[in-house]
Amino acid sequence: MNAMVGETYFRRLVVFYIPLFLFVFAMLFPFAWMLITSIKPDAELYNPRISPFIVREPTLEHWESLFGTTLFIRWAVNTLWVAIASTAVSLFAGVLAGYALSRLVFRGSTMFGIMIFVTYLVPPTLLFIPLTGVVTWMGLQDTTWSLIFTYPTFLVPFCTWLLMGYFQTIPKELEECARIDGATRLQAMSKIVLPLAVPGILSAGIFAFTLSWNEFLYALVFIHSPETKTIPVGVTSELIKGDVFFWGALMAGALFGSVPVAIVYSFFVEHYVSGMTGAVKG
Amino acid sequence: MQTQQTAPEPSLRERLVTALENQRVLGYVLMAPALLLILIFIAYPFVLGVWMSLTDKIVGTSGTFIGLGNYDKLFASDIFLTAAWNTVFFTTIATIFKAVLGMWLAVLLNRKFRFANITRATVLLPFIVPTVLSTLAWLWMFDATFSVFNWTLRWLWQMEIGIFGLVLKENWGFFRGPLWLGDPSLAMASVILVNVWRGLPFFAISFLAGLQTIPPDLYDAADIDGASGWKKFWHVTLPLIKPVAIVVIVFSIVVTFADFQLVYILTRGGPNNETHLLATLAYQLGMGSGNIGQGAAVALFMLPILAFVIIFQLWYLRREGVR
Numbered sequence: 001m002n003a004m005v006g007e008t009y010f011r012r013l014v015v016f017y018i019p020l021f022l023f024v025f026a027m028l029f030p031f032a033w034m035l036i037t038s039i040k041p042d043a044e045l046y047n048p049r050i051s052p053f054i055v056r057e058p059t060l061e062h063w064e065s066l067f068g069t070t071l072f073i074r075w076a077v078n079t080l081w082v083a084i085a086s087t088a089v090s091l092f093a094g095v096l097a098g099y100a101l102s103r104l105v106f107r108g109s110t111m112f113g114i115m116i117f118v119t120y121l122v123p124p125t126l127l128f129i130p131l132t133g134v135v136t137w138m139g140l141q142d143t144t145w146s147l148i149f150t151y152p153t154f155l156v157p158f159c160t161w162l163l164m165g166y167f168q169t170i171p172k173e174l175e176e177c178a179r180i181d182g183a184t185r186l187q188a189m190s191k192i193v194l195p196l197a198v199p200g201i202l203s204a205g206i207f208a209f210t211l212s213w214n215e216f217l218y219a220l221v222f223i224h225s226p227e228t229k230t231i232p233v234g235v236t237s238e239l240i241k242g243d244v245f246f247w248g249a250l251m252a253g254a255l256f257g258s259v260p261v262a263i264v265y266s267f268f269v270e271h272y273v274s275g276m277t278g279a280v281k282g
Numbered sequence: 283m284q285t286q287q288t289a290p291e292p293s294l295r296e297r298l299v300t301a302l303e304n305q306r307v308l309g310y311v312l313m314a315p316a317l318l319l320i321l322i323f324i325a326y327p328f329v330l331g332v333w334m335s336l337t338d339k340i341v342g343t344s345g346t347f348i349g350l351g352n353y354d355k356l357f358a359s360d361i362f363l364t365a366a367w368n369t370v371f372f373t374t375i376a377t378i379f380k381a382v383l384g385m386w387l388a389v390l391l392n393r394k395f396r397f398a399n400i401t402r403a404t405v406l407l408p409f410i411v412p413t414v415l416s417t418l419a420w421l422w423m424f425d426a427t428f429s430v431f432n433w434t435l436r437w438l439w440q441m442e443i444g445i446f447g448l449v450l451k452e453n454w455g456f457f458r459g460p461l462w463l464g465d466p467s468l469a470m471a472s473v474i475l476v477n478v479w480r481g482l483p484f485f486a487i488s489f490l491a492g493l494q495t496i497p498p499d500l501y502d503a504a505d506i507d508g509a510s511g512w513k514k515f516w517h518v519t520l521p522l523i524k525p526v527a528i529v530v531i532v533f534s535i536v537v538t539f540a541d542f543q544l545v546y547i548l549t550r551g552g553p554n555n556e557t558h559l560l561a562t563l564a565y566q567l568g569m570g571s572g573n574i575g576q577g578a579a580v581a582l583f584m585l586p587i588l589a590f591v592i593i594f595q596l597w598y599l600r601r602e603g604v605r
Contacts (some may be wrong), residue, residue, distance in 0.1 A: 016390060016393060016395075019386070019390060020387075020390045020391075020395075020401070023387050023390065023405065024401060024404065024405060026479065027404070027405050027407060027408055027479070027482075027483065028404065028407065030408070030416055030419040030420060030423065030479075031407065031411075031416075031419070033419050033422070033423060033430065034419045037419075037422060045428070046428065048427055048428055048433065051433070051437075052428070052430050052433050053430075089319075092315060093315035093316040093319055094316065096312040096313070096314075096315060096316065097312060097313050097315070097316035097317075099312060100308070100309045100312035100313050101313075104305045104308060104309040104312070105305050105306075105309075106305055106306040106308075106309030106310065107306065109309060112313055112317070114596065115320070116316070116320075117592075117596065118592055119320055119324050121533075121536050121588065121591070121592050121595075122324060122328075122588070123536060123537065123539075123540030123561075123584070123588070124540075125540040125541075125542050125560075125561035125564065125581060125584065126328075126331075126540065126581050126582070126584050126585065126588070127324065127327045127328060127331060127581070128564075128565075128581070129331060129334065129564065129568045129569075129574060129577050129578045129581055130327040130328070130330035130331035130334055130578060131323065131327045132569075133327075133330060133334075134322070134323065134326065134327050134330065149319075149323065150323055152319050152323070153319065153320070153323045153324050156316050156319055156320065157320075160316060184299060184302065184303060185302060185303055185305075185308055186302055186308070210410050213412065214410075214411070214412040214413060216412070216413065216414045216542070216543050216546075217542050217543070217565075221565075221569060231412065231415075232412045232413075232414045232415060233414075235414075235415060235418070236414050236418065236547065245422075247422055247428075250418055250422070251418070251419065251422065253415070254415035254416070254418045254419055257411075257412055257415045258411035258412060258415050258416070261410060261411055261412065262407065262410065262411060265403075265406075265407075265410045266403070269403045269406075272406075272410070273406070273487060273491070276484070276487065276488070277487065277488050277491040
């Protein structure tokens with residue numbers, strides 16, 4: 001009996017706890033490394049003979065230089081503004097289109113549905129070169145507006161696709177009741193369906209927010225002035241000068257660029273996950 | 283107040299309300315914002331991109347039509363052929379690792395254990411933070427001189443030597459460890475490693491969502507039949523999770539195939555253009571050298587494979603009746 005229990009515990013350790021620990025360790029190690037690097041003085045960072053795992057004299061000099069001598073705060077404000085604005089634009093367009101595609105019968109609706117799905121899978125890397133032409137032609141280059149208008153290219157199809165699925169879970173009868181009581185279609189949509197769809201809209205919004213916070217290619221190509229950049233582009237282009245890497249400040253930038261999105265995520269884990277899994281399942 | 287003898291003309295507002303009661307009208311009105319964005323920022327750029335790829339456009343010029351000249355040039359260029367091959371190789375290997383390891387992690391996370399929720403939440407972190415920022419951390423961990431991996435390898439190497447009592451501390455610096463990003467094949471392996479690290483959580487959590495929909499009594503039935511853990515996985519879990527798995531894999535193939543950020547940060551296509559992907563080569567040609575026509579042509583080379591994948595997915599979803 002005792003041997004049995006011992007054996008199953010051992011087995012559980014080998015097939016469960018150890019693999020799980022290794023996975024979690026591997027997933028989190030780079031973040032620990034950002035933190036450790038950002039609080040280590042240069043003398044320790046660039047000494048290959050001492051253990052890199054131990055911080056002997058922790059310092060905040062890299063954090064200070066990140067916030068004091070770079071435009072990091074400016075980039076954070078830009079990123080936040082772009083993420084909120086492009087998410088709002090995408091939710092607006094996505095809610096309306098998702099409602100139309102899931103509820104209304106009109107010519108071409110199937111085709112529009114397929115079109116949304118196809119554009120959902122068009123990666124930014126396919127279009128960034130001609131899109132640069134479009135952005136320049138509209139006079140938006142080097143402004144945050146160029147990002148607010150182009151991020152919806154990948155956010156709108158995603159939001160529409162996700163919300164289509166969500167709207168379909170809301171019983172049609174609710175709307176029909178409201179319509180019998182004299183509500184117009186628009187009123188039935190805004191007063192009955194949308195309030196019930198808030199969890200779905202929140203999921204789409206959270207996911208869209210993190211996607212725009214993380215976007216890199218468009219921001220890299222459309223924006224050139226240091227004070228207009230977003231965090232991902234600012235940190236990678238302004239904190240690396242030629243071949244000189246200021247690793248302490250760089251890792252501080254990577255850490256503080258990741259923290260806001262991690263905080264948003266931690267508040268809305270459930271919504272984020274249902275947005276992510278809903279987005280692929282449709 | 284207006285007093286009118288005849289039946290009042292419906293006001294603009296009233297006519298609008300009536301029109302919007304019509305499904306066909308309302309449908310198009312509600313689609314309009316999304317369609318407008320897609321037309322201006324996807325459809326039009328797409329057509330423009332096809333046109334650019336048929337011209338010799340260089341930054342600042344309008345370019346003249348040269349037919350398939352860019353494509354001819356690309357097929358004669360070693361860098362392009364390497365990039366095309368790399369993209370296929372990178373996508374295939376990374377997707378296999380992500381699918382297998384992701385499934386493993388999903389099965390682990392699907393068990394009941396203390397802190398299960400918080401573990402599931404933290405495991406997703408690599409997927410949610412900005413990719414370029416976490417990739418910067420990897421760049422630092424792959425550093426030629428100060429790589430933490432190499433330090434650990436050196437430490438283990440010295441330990442082993444120490445155990446056998448063969449070599450003393452003077453040889454500490456002798457073993458430098460591999461140049462993760464300096465050697466072409468190792469550089470590609472490193473890029474794949476980072477891609478797997480970033481994408482694995484997405485696979486795991488999506489698979490986990492699929493696993494949680496499998497009714498437990500199926501496993502009970504399998505237990506009664508005396509099925510082992512592996513048998514249960516092969517004959518119960520895998521068939522039931524297949525629809526989710528295929529959608530997740532197809533989605534990941536599209537994203538991995540078009541990946542830009544990892545190579546841009548880690549190697550910039552080097553050493554010696556050996557790790558370029560189509561996206562980074564398009565960027566280097568179109569933005570770096572200002573050769574817009576050729577850059578657009580390289581980017582468009584992603585289209586046939588993406589189109590194939592998208593059509594497969596549409597066909598599959600329709601067959602399965604998911605949507």
